[in-house]
Amino acid sequence: MMISDNGVGWSPPEPYATSRPWTLSGNDGPRRVFARYRSGLGFWSGSCFDSILLDTTAPRVSASPTGGTYMEAQYIALTASEPSTIRYTLDGSDPANSPTAQTYGAPILITTDAKLSAIATDAVGLRSGTLAESYEICTGTSLGLSGYVFDATRQNSPMPLVVISLETGQTATTNTSGYYTFPPATGLVHHRFGDRPHARLRHLPGGSQAL
Ligand SMILES: [Ca+2]
Numbered sequence: 001m002m003i004s005d006n007g008v009g010w011s012p013p014e015p016y017a018t019s020r021p022w023t024l025s026g027n028d029g030p031r032r033v034f035a036r037y038r039s040g041l042g043f044w045s046g047s048c049f050d051s052i053l054l055d056t057t058a059p060r061v062s063a064s065p066t067g068g069t070y071m072e073a074q075y076i077a078l079t080a081s082e083p084s085t086i087r088y089t090l091d092g093s094d095p096a097n098s099p100t101a102q103t104y105g106a107p108i109l110i111t112t113d114a115k116l117s118a119i120a121t122d123a124v125g126l127r128s129g130t131l132a133e134s135y136e137i138c139t140g141t142s143l144g145l146s147g148y149v150f151d152a153t154r155q156n157s158p159m160p161l162v163v164i165s166l167e168t169g170q171t172a173t174t175n176t177s178g179y180y181t182f183p184p185a186t187g188l189v190h191h192r193f194g195d196r197p198h199a200r201l202r203h204l205p206g207g208s209q210a211l
Helices: none
Strands: 002-004 029-036 048-054 061-064 068-070 074-080 084-089 108-110 114-122 131-137 145-153 161-166 171-173 179-182 189-192
Touching: 061 114, 061 131, 074 084, 074 114, 074 131, 108 114
Parallel strands: 068 131
Antiparallel strands: 002 029, 029 048, 061 074, 074 108, 084 114, 114 131, 145 161, 161 171, 179 189
């Protein structure tokens, strides 16, 4: 028998076998594999072929919008670079085997902080790397700051002590971890200062939360 991937150039004749490894050359896509057989009398058959989808490329998966801090709930759209099944989690666990993993169908509404992990698997089972995006959703009543920070001393470690002033006139000072808390009279506000260009307040009527 002889094998070909174009029906023109053929492999050297070899003993008949019901299966045989065959390396396809060229790019991914629909391909054909041709074969010819020789009878016991020495006559070669015409060529026959079968089709295969050659796919050696794993998909890529991306999220829009990407992770970050948002002041309102977000719809997160997941996109694969080729037709794929996308699995995801919102708790940071591995979407390949987590019990919380879900199959993506439509944009995901995120109303609270979430750690998105997603993988895409294409039609032949090739799997993307794991996409990881963190979302911080700051919702609730926003409290204005008057002048943001009016006193910051840098000698404290690991975080500077910063005095925060609200429009109500109340002030609070960060601790050495960078957290500050206003009393419940204003709605409890608890935030970490130092990792953003200016303080952003989160109003948590039900209690405090370390970000
Ligand atoms: Ca592929």
